[in-house]
Amino acid sequence: MTTLTLQRTIQNSEGTKGLLTGLSVTFFTMERPWLDNLKAKSCIPAGTYYCEKVNSPKFGKVYGLKDVPDRSHILIHAGNTPKDSIGCILLGKTTSGTTMFVGNSKMALAEFHNLLNNEPFTLVIKDKEED
Secondary structure, three states: OEEEEEEEEEEOOOOEEEEEEOOOOOEEEEEOOOOOOOOOOOOOOOEEEEEEEEEEOOOEEEEEEOOOOOOOOEEEEEOOOHHHOOOOEEEEOEEOOOOOOEEOHHHHHHHHHHHHOOOOEEEEEEOOOOO
């Protein structure tokens, strides 16, 4: 099974940016800020998660993270800013410095799905290392 790593690179009160690696392409990620794992308000805890295709009423066929502590319906879907998420992970092809934004998200998501060929994977999420 493929293992991907989401390394969080910027975490502040506005949001959480990161890099998703482990495929032939690196993707930018965007999440909510860390707010003690509050449902619909916070990014999820760092950890290792099993991910598989699910059918979301809002987003269609996307990947869902399983067994997230005290959370459910955590998805990897398209979006540009933390406001486009209620705790999920957004993918992008572009970003801009420290601005909490990822661009070309639909394109990134399509490429992500194509590279994974609908296969499940393991996602390792790592918080930003302290300076």
